[in-house]
Amino acid sequence: IHKLPALTLILMENHLLFLLPETLSCVVGVCRYPLGMSGGQIQDEDISASSQWSESTAARYGRLDFEEGDGAWCPERTVEPDSLKEFLQVDLRSLHFITLVGTQGRHAGGIGNEFAQMYKIKYSRDGSRWISWRNRQGNQVIEGNRNAYDIMLKDLEPPIIARFVRFMPVSDHSMNVCMRVELYGCEWLDGLVSYNAPAGEQMSLEGQPVHFNDSVYDGAVIYSMTEGLGQLTDGMCGLDDFTHSHVYNVWPGYDYVGWTNESFPNGYVEIMFEFDRTRNFTTMKVHCNNMFMQHIKAFRQVVCYFRSEADWEATPLSFSPVVDDVNPSARFITVSLANHMASAMKCHFYFADAWMMFSEITFQSDTAMYNTTLAPPKTGSGPPTRDDPTHKIDDSNTRILIGCLVAIIFILVAIIVIILWRQVWQKMLEKASRRMLDDELTASLSLQSETFAYSHNNPSSSSSSSAPSEQESSSTYERIFPLGPDYQEPSRLIRKLPEFSHSSEEAGMSYCDGVPHYAEADIVNLQGVTGGNTYAVPALTMDLLSGKDVAVEEFPRKLLTFKEKLGEGQFGEVHLCEAEGMQEFMDEDFSFDISDNQPVLVAVKMLRADANKNARNDFLKEIKIMSRLKDPNIIRLLAVCICSDPLCMITEYMENGDLNQFLSRHEPEGQLALISNAPTVSYSNLCYMATQIASGMRYLSSLNFVHRDLATRNCLVGKNYTIKIADFGMSRNLYSGDYYRIQGRAVLPIRWMSWESILLGKFTTASDVWAFGVTLWETLTFCNEQPYSQLTDEQVIENTGEFFRDQKRQVYLPQPVLCPDSVYKIMLNCWRRNTKERPSFQDIHRALLESQA
Template sequence: MSMLYIVSITGCSYLSACLGVCRYPLGMSGGQIQDEDISASSQWSESTAARYGRLDFEEGDGAWCPERMVEPDSLKEFLQVDLRSLHFITLVGTQGRHAGGIGNEFAQMYKIKYSRDGSRWISWRNRQGNQVIEGNRNAYDIMLKDLEPPIIARFVRFMPVSDHSMNVCMRVELYGCEWLDGLVSYNAPAGEQMSLEGQPVHFNDSVYDGAVIHSMTEGLGQLTDGMCGLDDFTHSHVYNVWPGYDYVGWTNESFPNGYVEIMFEFDRTRNFTTMKVHCNNMFMQHIKAFRQVVCYFRSEADWEATPLSFSPVVDDVNPSARFITVSLANHMASAMKCHFYFADAWMMFSEITFQSGKCLHTHKRSPPNHRLILSSNRMVSSPIPSPGDDPTHKIDDSNTRILIGCLVAIIFILVAIIVIILWRQVWQKMLEKVRDPACSHTFYLIHKARPIVYYHVILLIYLQLFSPVPALTSTVVAVTASKAPTATFAQDGVPHYAEADVVSLQGVTGGNTYAVPALTMDLLSGKDVAVEEFPRKLLTFKEKLGEGQFGEVHLCEAEGMQEFMDEDFSFDISDNQPVLVAVKMLRADANKNARNDFLKEIKIMARLKDPNIIRLLAVCICSDPLCMITEYMENGDLNQFLSRHEAEGQLALISNAPTVSYSNLCYMATQIASGMRYLSSLNFVHRDLATRNCLVGKNYTIKIADFGMSRNLYSGDYYRIQGRAVLPIRWMSWESILLGKFTTASDVWAFGVTLWETLTFCNEQPYSQLTDEQVIENTGEFFRDQKRQVYLPQPVLCPDSVYKIMLNCWRRNTKERPSFQDIHRALLESQA
């Protein structure tokens, strides 16, 4: 049966609801939440009605105040907020009634109840089972409290609690982000208990908010709490909890059919693209990811007769926990029932997320066993099935083991051959062939090895053995290097950073650091830029934005910052107001190299003075911890900003969502190009240009930043090697991935991807239909240049002239890519 549909992608990457960053105020203080969406059980008077319960507002009599005093053990009074849609809520703020000194009422304690449908209310409990939240100690200070675990709700009630009779008043704010998965409940068997070295290990879903008897029904819990379990399940992200806490697990002894059934209910009929399941794989303890999953879909009242089947490759080599991406082949459904088959004695999940689109109209769907293949300028339907798309496809385990054995043997044979060649001292001729880009036969043979994991292993061995060649400096090899950065030159004479410098891609604080060729750095070394020392006591912590190996990034308010700035820089606020800033802070345990890198970063940042580049404002380096203070824009990063908006048009009118016009999208993209034009004029290479690294201010002002990598929200955008998120491969050029070359030309490639993100409103990750390994494989197609490479499709809003700019940014030959000056000029002309 065929159906016509139009979709608006609202899914996100697998950590879309990250606890560390999903902390945006939802509109009590900002006014986005309307008065009619705020209600209460009662009120003192009209001037203390629910609509006055907004954090940091002094309207009316200064707060919401219930009619009666709050009595011990009484939960009759509440302030209720309707968010109009499901939200992922991670933090709450409360405040009492000050009213310019005439009020002194506040809630010392409170509880929270929430609901997803307005009928079933759930009492929030922390991870230790406590319901009471510590409130305020005076009438004017704001008290922020993390919700651990976070909640997924549309309706939230604040219920003041007291151990004695007292008058209370409250002002509140909710922090979080929209719940894009659309999942309202999952039903699953209750988690079980393992005996490990004589000690019980519990894998129950301890924060599940539905009914739990022999099974879990009509609720959400640890599988949607944004917390991925560690590789070793006996450890936990959360303190004061038991081993195994982060996982929900089952043993096959309890399931004679060999599978665990989990049913997922969604808020509406959706068009499903993928399901990502985070699984433990400690096979030494007889724990493995699922062997096969079979999913049934329900769009109306009945379940579809034909299920979808997917079988991942069973991994007996790497014990790391991992996300397994299941292609759902654009099935339309409001409910899904999946059978996860055991691959060993135990199966353990910590997160399950979905990428889907909202179904608004009906249209013909592509025939079964067809998948969408991206071509250079359009999306086409191809009858070539892949294992992830064919519902009848299953992997023969015995054949897989034979294939793995053969591939391992091939690896050892290749290593032996290479050693013999080196021993006979003829390897120099091989290197000369490798330097020739036209010599792609060896890589083609490597590419023919399947699965992609073994392609990557062979590539890794190959590049490690031939690492003396500057043009074959691999980022795969680079992440294990520890030498000081050195500049090398490719055949085209463009300076780029060699393997050791790729290590610093993540930076001291977890953010990207600009790559500066050694020649440029030498020119800077003789110049000193005065950066004022800022008093630490004038910094007020707001929230932690992210962290890296040796440092952290904090959002702070700085008082009196205007007095420390150059004459050529001014803030768009009055002198007596605090300024929102980002503070990069070096940890006390940082080693000497990290300290030197941090000071080097200050030196680089001090040189950057452009309207579209985040500015270094001041430093705190007279004492530890070392800090650098940079601008921060009030609207956050461009990725999150666009994700909260929609294109102008009929769809936006239906959903009542905030909109951004096409002209404003182009205006923002033009500013990014302008900022990159400035960086390239200094011979600086950004190396991590993406919407997550662009901040948004008033009137769509854009400034390029560098700490997106430090934020857990975007950990899914980085390819993990040895447990570290280091390579943004979906934004990287083929030569950056395969050859380790980071140049202005590779930044141009990343700009093309950033422009694509902007015009798609960041509704999906680039190459979302490809796994990380397939993205790497696609770069091999660019290297071979046999016209089989996959390009990102033309966005709906994108005119041909702008898509041509993107395609030019993705040219194989770096010399054929446009400069940022050319891009900036072309974008200006497209708006004329």
């Protein structure tokens, strides 16, 4: 929220904004209460629109933070540039002082992705004359949403006084939009619908012009101001020294409307006030400047005439304040109106010096009279009214106010007691189920842990171990989740799951949907130098590799030049190096796109000399595996240094770094990129890169290899948008926030992991397919945010439980702006709950090629 002058923010919860003014001069800061779109006080019949795309996207669904229907109001037609035909209209039933608006797009639980990037506002006090809102610099366009989920709150500077408000989406290109909105403010008790006054004038101060015009007046302005409201009712009081202004980056004197006596031979300025109905007036307050050193003083006398029906009263009311020649501070002058009944008022303000300047005029009328308003307020509307807080309320109103406050306090206490009682009762109910659940899980998981430990310590037993039956697997599912309490605490649930450090063995002992996948067979778990695995490799494949020699040559260490440490772990480090003469060590089918005498960038994985025997064996096995991987879209093992410690493997490193950082430095092609002069990547090139990732994963899956950490951070970019899949994103401190650390266990990229990988430790090609869908989403959003950025890590884990339960409550990543429906369908297929229904990488590769045709 933009800064407000002299205000202290007290609380912001559920979009209820309470602000306490440090000075009680003016009240724009305290009128910031939601008017009922999200709370339901505004009825469906009071929300209308120019059109609707369907019955489920009608105007009544355009409520902030609501997901009913299809999730928002969506117009029937696509919004075109410079077209203002579509709008969402709210009828507040009575005049309100509106200081803030909130907007949101169509999220619909992750299915929708339509939002208004910009919009305009029109408002009306009578339903016939519509006024375009402009800010204090004269701009009409308001910045809207950047995604479909987040709420964008915008201060209206100046605020508006209206009964009807229209939100009109704006676009600089043809696009689909949807909106949810809320209005913030309070009821306008003044009842003033317009004031007519002479146009403000210009003062020459030290040779510089100072303008005292009413720059936000929404009526007609020629020689006078007619049928409108402006700075005299904007809730902002001028400063003592008019040569300064408030925080709006405007000219000196901006906050005041002022006149010089040279323009008024009668010695007074006449201001006419029109009200919504006949009222019983008690006081009028006028905020005046009093810099008498500059020949500016408050008025010396005001004479007011009243009109109740058609005629003006014959006898006016006269009031003369005390003239102050000592204190130059601006001040409110309270004029008693002696309970005159009127629907209009005409006041003559007499000059006390050369200049007279006002910044705010407010009225107080009898509250009993107000209850007979033509448009009765809606039941339960709640928010306080816009009134001057310095006004002294009579004793009867004070008693009513105190009674209301006491009642509210009792209601709040009752609500708190009920909430606490429900929590205690729920915990009592949960204890029994948790005790039973703990016992069952302890027995089940201890048995599994014993089996895993035996398998881990006796690799030869892996191939002969039998998988549990389908019925036993189903039983485990049923016992873990339907009881519910542990699902509410993801950290407890994760602590009960089998060790993720043995997740490969786990996968070998569990079935998904009753059918074993290739990677659910016995898995050899290789401990990488940074604590992660390069790939999960089936034991059968590892056995075939174990009998073969390493197919790469020894590289002289002296030809490696250190450039940067990419990361480190328990057993070693990863370095970015330059290698001289690497071309001599390449296979015939591989070459660098540089001259022979130039050094090339390589990544060097280095095992610490003090690493234990198991880590050394794993390192040598990883070399054997990597030496067999030969695909244009997989990082190649180039050479090794294994004749002496520390053991090293040397792999490719692409000149443009990883895909995540590469896309973060670029913008999509379009008007915004031209304005910012940023480097761009076209949609076709994004698809080309995604297709290469799918091709590399197709190759890995053909070898029954499971990557387990596919993401843009693990894809490297070369010349001409060439992509190669790597494995050391986990080792980089840059991406530590992408991994969820479980105490005493592995560090997991949960935002890219399938539900079965998180909850059951199952890593298969199907789980790699899930991660590819997230990687594709990252690519088409230019890596501008983390997946599920609106969710905490714990909420991401909770969301996997929704996938397991499959009760249509799971949250999906939204469709990126650049993403066509056909490609988003590929993503959604990758995130299917049933692993057998997810496409293969061959299917994905073919679908991406067809989408580019």
